[in-house]
Amino acid sequence: MIYLLLAYEFFKTGLFSFGGGYATIPFLYNISQIYGWYTIDELTKMFAVASITPGPVGINTATYAGFKTAGILGALFATVSEIIPSLICVIIVSKLLKKFSDNFYVKAIIKTLKPISCGLLIFVAIGLIKPSVTDIKAMILLTVLLIMSYKSKLDPIFYFGFSALAGLVIACLKSFII
Amino acid sequence: MKQISLLKLYLIFLKIGAILLGGGYVILPIITNELSKKEKLIPEEDLIDYFALSQSLPGVIAANISMFCGYKLRGKSGAIAAMLGVISVPILCIICLASTLSVLTENIYIKSIFWGVGIAVIALITLTIREMWQKSERDLFFYIILTISLVLLFYFRFTPVQTILTVSVIGVLIQSINKRGKLK
DSSP, X not given: OXXXXXXXHXXXXXXXXXXXXXXXXXXXXXXXXXXXXXXXXXXXXXXXXXXXXXXXXXXXXXXXXXXXHHHHHHHHHHHHHHHHHHHHXXXXXXXXXXXXXXOHHHHHHHHHHHHHHHHHHHHHXXXXXXXXXXXXXXXXXXXXXXXXXXXXXXXXXXXXXXXXHHXXXXXXXXXXXX | OOOOOHHHHHHHHHHHHHHOBSOGXXXXXXXXXXXXXXXXXXXXXXXXXXXXXXXXXXXXXXXXXXXXXXXXXXXXXXXXXXXXXXXXXXXXXXXXXXXXXXXXXXXXXXXXXHHHHHHHHHHHHHHHHHHHHHHSOOOHHHHHHHHHHHIIIIISOOOHHHHHHHHHHHHHHHHHHHHHHHHO
């Protein structure tokens, strides 16, 4: 029974959350209040962990909630249920794209979505700068990363490795000084 | 376009899922690197279309774009293979880490690594913006739509969904009017 409930709640989350993992927050918050599968405090910590463990944040939180509630099977149920609405949408849209690739409206929508997507990304980036870049060392690290990305074509994983290392070095230095 | 086995497809997305830190917004450079530059399976322009579409469909962006790519390469089973690939490592990670959540968020070294990765995510989003910028046809229409989107998001505090819906309608209207004007 709990599996069906998990499947139902995360199917709903997958169906109604647009714009990536952070859009699932209000749904997850709501689920926490109704069912108490996890606390709000856990949810906050979960988002911190989700942002450093591999994978989409939306998937990570679904897995976590499912696991906490009903073990490994629960984790699978919650995660897969969250993706099924998207799978259906993607298949339908892909078929339409194939069939009507020369249709005026299909082309018009894709042409419009690109600048919107750019706008959303700018919005997300600025939203992230405020809470993350709070001091001089964050500013320096960001500048270094941006310069590296402009000067050369590096494998994206390099940026993660480099910044994680930078974080670790700073933490070590701090603990040595204190 | 060369045919790719479902297993290979699964493994490529397994790798993408494993190195994807910080959520769907940073997947474009990673997926371009794996699918266009290394494997030459899907042209970069198509990936940008998929990314824009993935943002406007319900659900998780990273899963959406993976399924678009999978579908393009191997149809429905391809979409499922890519989706399973991209979520495999994340699911395992969370199951292993779930019980150590408080330890993870309180340890200063791990906190500091979180901090670094958080900054890298911003850098990668700027990289994504640059990729979209360079690979899109930037005519007057592009700038008009971008400006409207930014104004709605920042000034009128629209949510992403509201912005996508409103601006899509405006964009299609502008293009239909433009088309009629040209025909006359």
